[in-house]
Amino acid sequence: MSLxxxxxxxxxxxxxxxxxxxxTMLGIxxxxxxxxxxxxxxxxxxxxxxxxxxxxxxxxxxxxxGQLEPGSSPIRRVGQRVQPLTLGxxxxxxxxxxxxxVVAVAAEYSRNGTIVRGNRELATYxxxxxxxxxxxxxxxxxxxxxxxxxxxNARSRVAVLGAQPARRLFDADEYPIGxxxxxxxxxxxxxxxxxxxxxxxxxNQDNVVxxxxxxxxxxxxxxxxxxxxxxxxLIFIQAASQEVMDAVADQVTALLRERxxxxxRDDDDFSIISQSDLIKVFGxxxxxxxxxxxxxxxxxxxxxxxxxxxxxxxxxxxxxxxIGIRKAVGARRRDILLQFLVEAVVLALIGGxxxxxxxxxxxxxxxxxAGLNTIVRLEAILLATLFSAAVxxxxxxxxxxxxxxxxxxDALRYE
Amino acid sequence: xxxxxxxxxxxxxDLVKIYxxxxxxxxxxxxxxxxxxxxxxxxxxxxxxxxKSTLLNILGCLDTPTRGEYYLDGIPVATMDDDQLxxxxxxxxxxxxxxxxxxxxxTALENVELPLIYSGVPPRRRRALALAAxxxxxxxxxxxxxxxxxxxxxxxxVAIARAIVNQPAIILADExxxxxxxxxxxxxxxxxxxxxxxxxxxxxxxxxxxxIARHARRIVRLADGRVVDDHPVSSxxxxxAAS
Numbered sequence: 001m002s003l004x005x006x007x008x009x010x011x012x013x014x015x016x017x018x019x020x021x022x023x024t025m026l027g028i029x030x031x032x033x034x035x036x037x038x039x040x041x042x043x044x045x046x047x048x049x050x051x052x053x054x055x056x057x058x059x060x061x062x063x064x065x066g067q068l069e070p071g072s073s074p075i076r077r078v079g080q081r082v083q084p085l086t087l088g089x090x091x092x093x094x095x096x097x098x099x100x101x102v103v104a105v106a107a108e109y110s111r112n113g114t115i116v117r118g119n120r121e122l123a124t125y126x127x128x129x130x131x132x133x134x135x136x137x138x139x140x141x142x143x144x145x146x147x148x149x150x151x152x153n154a155r156s157r158v159a160v161l162g163a164q165p166a167r168r169l170f171d172a173d174e175y176p177i178g179x180x181x182x183x184x185x186x187x188x189x190x191x192x193x194x195x196x197x198x199x200x201x202x203x204n205q206d207n208v209v210x211x212x213x214x215x216x217x218x219x220x221x222x223x224x225x226x227x228x229x230x231x232x233x234l235i236f237i238q239a240a241s242q243e244v245m246d247a248v249a250d251q252v253t254a255l256l257r258e259r260x261x262x263x264x265r266d267d268d269d270f271s272i273i274s275q276s277d278l279i280k281v282f283g284x285x286x287x288x289x290x291x292x293x294x295x296x297x298x299x300x301x302x303x304x305x306x307x308x309x310x311x312x313x314x315x316x317x318x319x320x321x322x323i324g325i326r327k328a329v330g331a332r333r334r335d336i337l338l339q340f341l342v343e344a345v346v347l348a349l350i351g352g353x354x355x356x357x358x359x360x361x362x363x364x365x366x367x368x369x370a371g372l373n374t375i376v377r378l379e380a381i382l383l384a385t386l387f388s389a390a391v392x393x394x395x396x397x398x399x400x401x402x403x404x405x406x407x408x409x410d411a412l413r414y415e
Numbered sequence: 416x417x418x419x420x421x422x423x424x425x426x427x428x429d430l431v432k433i434y435x436x437x438x439x440x441x442x443x444x445x446x447x448x449x450x451x452x453x454x455x456x457x458x459x460x461x462x463x464x465x466x467k468s469t470l471l472n473i474l475g476c477l478d479t480p481t482r483g484e485y486y487l488d489g490i491p492v493a494t495m496d497d498d499q500l501x502x503x504x505x506x507x508x509x510x511x512x513x514x515x516x517x518x519x520x521x522t523a524l525e526n527v528e529l530p531l532i533y534s535g536v537p538p539r540r541r542r543a544l545a546l547a548a549x550x551x552x553x554x555x556x557x558x559x560x561x562x563x564x565x566x567x568x569x570x571x572x573v574a575i576a577r578a579i580v581n582q583p584a585i586i587l588a589d590e591x592x593x594x595x596x597x598x599x600x601x602x603x604x605x606x607x608x609x610x611x612x613x614x615x616x617x618x619x620x621x622x623x624x625x626x627i628a629r630h631a632r633r634i635v636r637l638a639d640g641r642v643v644d645d646h647p648v649s650s651x652x653x654x655x656a657a658s
Contacts, residue, residue, distance in 0.1 A: 005532060016520050325516050328477065329530035329577065330505020332498040408477050412516060 003342070010343035013315075021347065024311045027304030028351025028391070029358055032384040034297035036359025036376060039383075041366055042290025044374040049286055053279045059103075059242055060136070060275045061249055063089075063235040063256070067271055082269045083260050084224060084231035087213075092255055093237060099251045101244035106133040107232035109216045109223055115161075115209055116182040117169040124165055125208045126183055128216020136236045139210075144177045144192030151191075151212040155219055159183065160192040162208040183209060186220055245274055298387070304351070305391035312344050312399035323403050324411025337404040344396025345389055352388030356381055423486075424584055424617050425451035425474060430483035432469050432640075443469040444480070445640040451619065453584070456611045456651075458620045458628035461637035468589070470637065471621050475508055475587045476500045488584050505534045509578025509616075513590035515570040517562040517577075523549060524558040527576045534581060548576040552606055568599030575606055585617040586610070592627055604630045608653065626652075 014021040066082045090107035093099050109128040114121055133139070134146040144160070151158050159181060161169070170176045176190045188211065197205040217223035217230045224231045237252065239245045249272045256270055316323070323336055363374040432444040444466045451457060461467040472478040473485065476492055479500070485493045492503055509530075510516075517526045527545040536544065549558055552572040562570050571591060578586050588607065592600030608630060610616045620631055628634050629652040636644035 012520075321516070322518055325518060326529065326533070327501060328475075328504060328510050328516070330501055330533040330581075332501040332533070334498075335533055409472055412477075412512070 003338075006338050006342040007346060009339055010346045013319075013343055014347065020311060024307055024347055025351035025354065027307035028301065028348050028388050029304075029355040031297065031301030031304040031391075032352045032355025032388050033358035033362055034300050035294060035384045035387070036356055036380055037362035037366065037374075038293035038297045039290060039380040040359070040363035040374040040376045041372065042286065042293045043377055043380070044363075044367070044372045046283060046286040046290065047373060047375055049282045050279055053275055053282070059239040059245060061237040061239060061245060061252070062273045062275075062278075063093075063237065063252065064271045064273065065233075066269060067267065084226055085233075085235055085256075085270060086226050086229035086231055088227065088229040089256060089259060090232060090235050092259060093235065093252055098255055099248060101240045101248045101251075102237055103240050104132045104136050104238040106130055106136040106236045106238075107213065108133065108234050108236070109213055109221070109230075109232050110234070111216075111221050113184045113209075113220075115165050115169065116185075117179070120169050122165055122168050122207070124162070125204075126216065126220065127208055127210045128213035128220070129210050130213050133210070133236070136238050139197070140195040141192050142195045143175075144190070146192055147210060147212050152214050154212075155214040156212055157186065157188045157215060157219070158191045158211065159188040160194060160210040161190055162194050162206045162210075163196040164204065164207040165209055166193045181209075183211065184220060245276075249274065294383075301384075301387055301391055304388075305348070305395040308344055308347055308392060309395035309399060311347075312340060312396055313402070315343075316340060316399045316403040319403075320406060320411045320414040323406050324408050324414065327406070327408035328412060333404040336406075337400045340400035340403045341393065341396045344400065345392040348388045348392025348396075349385070352385050355388065356384060359384070422452050423450055424453045424455075424488055425449060425619075426484075426486040427474065428484045430470070430473060430480045430485065432466075432473065432478070433481045442640055444473070446483070447637070447640070447642055449474075449635065449642065451585075451617060454611070454615045454617055455633060456607070456618045456620075456631045457633040457635060458622055458631035459635045459637060460621075460623060460625075460628050462623065465637040466640040467621050467637050469640075471587055471589055471619070474619065475510060476503045501533075505530055506581060507584050509575075509581065509583040509586045511571065511574050511578050511586060511588040511591045513593040515562065515567075515574045515594075517570060517573055519562055522559050522561055523554060523565065523573045523576075526562070526573055527580050530577060530581045544580055545576070548580040549573070551579065551610075552576045566599070567595050568602055571595060571599070571603050572606065575603070575610075579610060579614075579616065583616065585619065588618065588620045590622055591620065592622070592624070600627065 063085060065084050085107070087107060090105050093102065094105040096102070106129060111126055113124060113126040115124050129147060130152055131147055131149050139146070141160070146160055147158070161176060166176055169181060170179070176193055179190050180187050181190060182188070194206070194208070211220065213232070237248065239248045252272055253268065257268060260269055262269060326336060360376055363376050366372060367374045427447065427449045430444050430447045431442070434441045434443055447466070447470060459467050459470065469478070473480050476487065477500070479495070480493055483493060484491065487503065488507055490503065492500065495503070518529070524542070524545050527548050528541050531541040531544060546555070546558065549555055552575050554569060554572050554576065557565060557569060562573070565573065586607070592603055595603065604627065607618050607620070611618050620627065622628050629648060631648060632651050633645070633647045635642060
């Protein structure tokens with residue numbers, strides 16, 4: 001008996017009891033639909049994260065004080081003092097004779113703070129930054145200008161507002177440039193407003209206020225002095241290209257170890273993380289997230305498969321006499337086995353096909369409601385299809401084997 | 416070629432079938448030997464429990480004997496496994512049952528095509544053979560009817576069409592008229608006699624009705640798992656084709 005013949009017989013058998021077939025398929029439809037929809041959310045989330053990191057600026061390396069190795073806890077070694085990074089470190093990195101392949105270096109000194117204007121107040125993140133910060137971090141201005149070298153040299157009390165503080169502190173018809181705001185009770189003149197950027201790996205990139213780094217270090221906050229230089233929180237390094245990033249990181253490591261006088265036995269007291277490291281770390285996290293989502297959805301597929309097995313067992317019992325007749329006229333065991341197996345797989349595959357459509361619709365709905373760009377990938381569809389076929393096969397084997405092993409004499413007598 | 420051994424279709428020697436019911440062993444057949452020539456039409460008679468159904472199952476390759484030898488058309492079937500038996504059933508044997516045993520949701524044509532599916536006949540030829548078989552039993556105008564749209568006699572004719580569609584050497588009929596009124600029963604017996612006379616198909620009937628058995632040319636009686644009587648019918652009762 002050919003496979004085509006088996007499929008025809010299976011479709012006929014399913015057509016006899018359409019409601020039952022539909023309900024059985026429903027389990028698979030929901031299962032496959034859930035796999036497709038949840039995986040699309042997971043993939044969409046991954047893509048969102050990657051996009052956020054890319055928006056940070058290109059070919060970036062971040063230098064943090066202390067060990068921030070992803071995966072390991074930031075517990076310092078006993079007896080090893082962590083030295084903060086300093087402006088001198090940033091200047092040394094920017095020196096092309098010491099580190100090659102660097103386009104721009106920007107240090108920041110940042111603290112949490114409050115911004116007040118009149119009776120409006122907002123908790124925000126105050127970043128002291130040099131002029132290069134704008135290009136390194138990819139900030140665009142909607143109004144005014146960014147911090148200039150003169151502002152840094154003069155330790156001016158000027159501020160560039162992020163999109164969020166600008167919106168919260170100023171009405172739509174007010175022109176913020178030239179107005180005065182108070183940062184931690186110190187008055188500052190607004191000279192610029194940043195364009196909207198969206199959330200990022202270091203929190204909300206829109207709820208920030210940027211002031212000259214010298215002002216932040218000495219006038220607004222009191223930055224510690226190490227080796228006669230002012231400390232910074234973080235150094236951004238923009239490399240010339242993706243290819244030189246590893247080389248830059250190696251040179252920076254050697255330079256900072258020397259500057260921090262770290263003996264060869266000791267670990268670095270700073271960490272250099274590249275954008276791709278961050279994407280990888282968060283990517284690993286989101287991949288786990290996606291797998292968990294998929295696994296949860298997979299459970300419903302297994303439940304759907306048990307539904308198929310249940311119905312197939314009922315079907316075998318109901319059709320005992322039919323099996324007897326088929327055997328009497330020459331059907332071999334494998335003909336009967338194939339017939340019921342194909343029936344289960346056809347159930348699962350039709351359910352799978354409808355489930356793909358259902359899952360696709362669900363992912364579009366999520367995209368509409370949550371604003372997340374859900375992605376239905378081909379491999380998710382293949383996975384769901386293969387899985388549903390496997391479910392049909394696996395849960396069809398037992399009922400089909402039972403059918404195939406029926407004794408024709410007993411089967412013919414069955415009432 | 417043409418020797419006497421070629422004429423023997425069924426050669427069963429000393430068939431024994433023992434059923435185990437817990438610790439008790441029940442002997443359903445206790446040494447039955449039976450030889451049937453090609454083209455014979457015989458009736459097996461016996462009270463219920465005489466072993467006639469067991470004998471029919473073994474002769475029909477639905478079951479294997481506990482002991483004994485059975486050659487069907489020269490093939491030793493007593494030692495075959497399930498799938499080999501299925502192969503023999505599909506090509507050598509046609510069954511007709513008391514309760515017709517048609518697939519309720521299939522049309523007459525689909526029911527008749529069923530054995531051909533399992534012997535690997537391609538669809539087009541399958542249809543032609545099934546149509547010819549239905550024509551042979553006088554149901555050419557009912558091919559798209561389902562069993563529940565047919566009378567008992569018509570259903571049994573579909574079953575006979577199914578039995579002959581593979582051109583079997585032998586038809587085994589188990590109480591073929593048991594569920595029919597006497598007029599339909601006569602029609603069915605007429606068809607059997609015609610198939611036997613015109614196509615030389617060997618026919619074995621199992622029945623407990625003497626009137627039906629008289630249509631055969633030889634009657635074998637069973638009692639308690641043994642053959643107690645085996646004699647030819649001197650003047651078989653022939654049905655005059657219904658006018």
